[in-house]
Amino acid sequence: MKILVAKPGLDGHDRGAKVVAQALRDAGVEVVYTGLKRTPEEVVQEAIEEDVDVIGLSILSGAHVPLARRVLEALRREGATEIEVVVGGTIPPRDVEELRRLGVARVFPMGTPLPEIVGAFTGRGEPSDPREASRP
Amino acid sequence: MRDARAHAGFPIEPVYGPADTAGVDFERDIGRPGEYPYTRGIHPRMYRDRLFTMRQYVGFGTPEETNGRFKYLMAHGQDALNVAFDLPTQLGLDSDDPRAEGEVGRVGMAIDTLADMEEAFAGIPLDRVSVSLTINGMAAPITAMYYAVAEAQGAAPERVVTTPQNDILKEFVARGTWIYPVEPSLRLVADLIEFSARRYPRSNPVSVCGYHIREAGCTTAQEMAYGLAIAAAYVELMLARGLGVDEFAPRISFNFTAWGRIFEEVAKFRAGRRLYARMMRERFGARDPRSWMFRSLIGGGGSAFTAQEPENNIVRGAYIALAAALSGAQTIALPTYDEAYTIPSPKAQLLALRTMQICAEEAGAADTVDPLGGSYYVEALTAAMERQILAELEAVERMGGIVEAVRSGALQAEVARQAYRYERQLASGEVAKVAVNCHVGGEAAEADRAMELYALDPRVVEAQVARLARVRGARDGAAAARTLARLRDAARGTGNLMEPILESVRAYATLGEICQAMKDVFGEHREPVTF
Numbered sequence: 001m002k003i004l005v006a007k008p009g010l011d012g013h014d015r016g017a018k019v020v021a022q023a024l025r026d027a028g029v030e031v032v033y034t035g036l037k038r039t040p041e042e043v044v045q046e047a048i049e050e051d052v053d054v055i056g057l058s059i060l061s062g063a064h065v066p067l068a069r070r071v072l073e074a075l076r077r078e079g080a081t082e083i084e085v086v087v088g089g090t091i092p093p094r095d096v097e098e099l100r101r102l103g104v105a106r107v108f109p110m111g112t113p114l115p116e117i118v119g120a121f122t123g124r125g126e127p128s129d130p131r132e133a134s135r136p
Numbered sequence: 137m138r139d140a141r142a143h144a145g146f147p148i149e150p151v152y153g154p155a156d157t158a159g160v161d162f163e164r165d166i167g168r169p170g171e172y173p174y175t176r177g178i179h180p181r182m183y184r185d186r187l188f189t190m191r192q193y194v195g196f197g198t199p200e201e202t203n204g205r206f207k208y209l210m211a212h213g214q215d216a217l218n219v220a221f222d223l224p225t226q227l228g229l230d231s232d233d234p235r236a237e238g239e240v241g242r243v244g245m246a247i248d249t250l251a252d253m254e255e256a257f258a259g260i261p262l263d264r265v266s267v268s269l270t271i272n273g274m275a276a277p278i279t280a281m282y283y284a285v286a287e288a289q290g291a292a293p294e295r296v297v298t299t300p301q302n303d304i305l306k307e308f309v310a311r312g313t314w315i316y317p318v319e320p321s322l323r324l325v326a327d328l329i330e331f332s333a334r335r336y337p338r339s340n341p342v343s344v345c346g347y348h349i350r351e352a353g354c355t356t357a358q359e360m361a362y363g364l365a366i367a368a369a370y371v372e373l374m375l376a377r378g379l380g381v382d383e384f385a386p387r388i389s390f391n392f393t394a395w396g397r398i399f400e401e402v403a404k405f406r407a408g409r410r411l412y413a414r415m416m417r418e419r420f421g422a423r424d425p426r427s428w429m430f431r432s433l434i435g436g437g438g439s440a441f442t443a444q445e446p447e448n449n450i451v452r453g454a455y456i457a458l459a460a461a462l463s464g465a466q467t468i469a470l471p472t473y474d475e476a477y478t479i480p481s482p483k484a485q486l487l488a489l490r491t492m493q494i495c496a497e498e499a500g501a502a503d504t505v506d507p508l509g510g511s512y513y514v515e516a517l518t519a520a521m522e523r524q525i526l527a528e529l530e531a532v533e534r535m536g537g538i539v540e541a542v543r544s545g546a547l548q549a550e551v552a553r554q555a556y557r558y559e560r561q562l563a564s565g566e567v568a569k570v571a572v573n574c575h576v577g578g579e580a581a582e583a584d585r586a587m588e589l590y591a592l593d594p595r596v597v598e599a600q601v602a603r604l605a606r607v608r609g610a611r612d613g614a615a616a617a618r619t620l621a622r623l624r625d626a627a628r629g630t631g632n633l634m635e636p637i638l639e640s641v642r643a644y645a646t647l648g649e650i651c652q653a654m655k656d657v658f659g660e661h662r663e664p665v666t667f
Contacts, residue, residue, distance in 0.1 A: 012312020111443030
């Protein structure tokens with residue numbers, strides 16, 4: 001399992017991204033972190049170059065819907081739809097469903113416990129029901 | 137016995153007594169409020185003479201919408217403003233820039249040209265209201281716009297009180313609105329401080345922030361240590377320009393956090409005040425007592441609030457307001473209980489303001505100076521905090537000093553390490569958070585859905601972009617281009633850039649154009665990516 005933790009758009013809050021990156025690394029997942037302010041297209045390029053299984057977008061500015069849409073579009077353009085996209089950050093309940101409709105595999109809104117996020121990628125720990133991870 | 141430990145790392149004893157304050161010398165370490173080293177507060181009678189200012193962070197959508205919210209808060213007794221800008225503005229991108237997609241007017245108000253700033257402060261007299269501008273990488277041009285509006289309103293420069301944040305070093309560590317590499321970014325910080333010290337003597341041209349670094353995950357002691365190190369870096373920058381320390385230091389201000397642990401926060405501020413006073417007097421030779429004073433905005437830490445059972449945040453806010461008042465804040469701002477979900481609703485904004493008003497008017501927190509002073513616990517904690525802050529300052533020195541630590545990313549890595557440590561403590565239950573890892577109830581999901589969510593009206597973006605197009609069409613384009621060419625030339629030299637920036641602002645050059653003119657010369661920061 002290899003994950004690209006990415007900060008698309010202009011949001012500069014990287015505490016969550018770095019915490020998740022460290023936790024996944026400690027759980028044995030191979031993690032690459034993009035750093036701040038990447039465009040969706042740059043994120044997709046890096047994901048392809050690094051040959052990752054999952055892109056984890058961290059977005060706290062509220063622009064998660066347009067940014068996730070552009071990442072998914074870029075993946076389709078590049079024919080890399082086998083790469084799964086998950087989103088974490090300040091995602092209000094009403095947007096969780098919209099992100100999933102766009103093709104986001106999982107959403108981790110604010111307040112999601114760290115072990116739950118790690119468990120989703122290592123198959124260990126909670127949640128037993130994967131839908132729980134996108135609980136609003 | 138249950139274990140108790142300060143966020144700064146050291147253990148908390150179950151009981152404190154005279155033996156725990158044996159090393160504290162009253163005259164040397166505590167003294168009287170309003171006197172060096174200001175441990176008890178920077179004014180002799182504190183809130184009896186002047187209550188803390190209540191300054192909520194506001195801004196969203198268009199300048200027109202923000203102007204309306206400003207007036208709403210002022211009508212309800214808020215006496216000063218704290219302006220939020222959207223991310224494109226903070227990063228020097230115009231509202232029609234493709235990189236601004238989805239972000240215009242979202243986390244603050246959009247400013248593209250002087251025309252927007254004129255609108256944002258229409259009907260708000262800038263010689264009577266004090267205004268904080270949460271702007272860093274673009275502090276020089278945004279403050280230039282503010283000064284230009286004040287000038288157009290006919291406000292006398294010596295009556296204009298504004299506090300641009302202008303603290304770029306912390307942006308490299310936390311918050312991330314850096315644009316240029318470290319050196320030219322520091323030059324812009326110094327240009328604004330120097331220009332303001334000479335022309336706008338009551339402005340506070342830098343607000344040194346521990347707040348955001350703490351929000352990014354560092355400890356209480358690190359927050360104070362990093363803030364003091366950053367302040368020292370700016371002082372050195374100004375001294376290198378040939379300014380006398382007392383010419384600018386009286387207007388340095390601070391923006392720090394109050395979080396969950398009341399007594400530790402109070403101890404942090406008491407220790408920080410005396411360390412700052414000693415640093416300014418002994419290390420930098422300041423003679424003016426105002427240069428020794430740690431004047432602080434204490435903002436409630438939003439990261440102390442939780443998404444689970446959000447109404448609990450109202451209670452947390454009340455304790456935080458109490459901690460800030462007991463800490464001797466000059467200004468207090470509180471996060472709103474709905475912040476984990478949304479741009480604050482008017483109701484949540486008003487509740488935060490009412491929380492501070494109740495703390496001040498009903499709870500008795502403003503009746504006497506430093507009410508916790510002399511407590512065995514708080515004095516011992518203040519001394520312990522001072523030792524820990526000094527140890528953290530030494531750690532910064534080992535990273536090569538604050539500027540090098542930021543350039544290399546070593547400081548960012550340490551903050552991320554602390555954030556992860558805290559998260560593991562939450563997961564293990566070592567740190568308690570009600571309704572998160574203890575006393576977890578089943579009603580949270582219902583409360584979540586009851587939240588009033590702010591919806592960004594897509595017409596906001598259209599209106600802002602249309603307005604920008606109108607301003608571009610109406611201005612003398614050739615004149616604007618000439619000012620930008622002069623700015624580019626000036627950036628290649630070493631002189632102060634505020635005058636050329638003001639010229640561009642007055643010619644209605646856009647923020648994006650001004651930012652780009654300097655980017656042509658300075659280039660862009662390359663982030664050391666660490667985690």
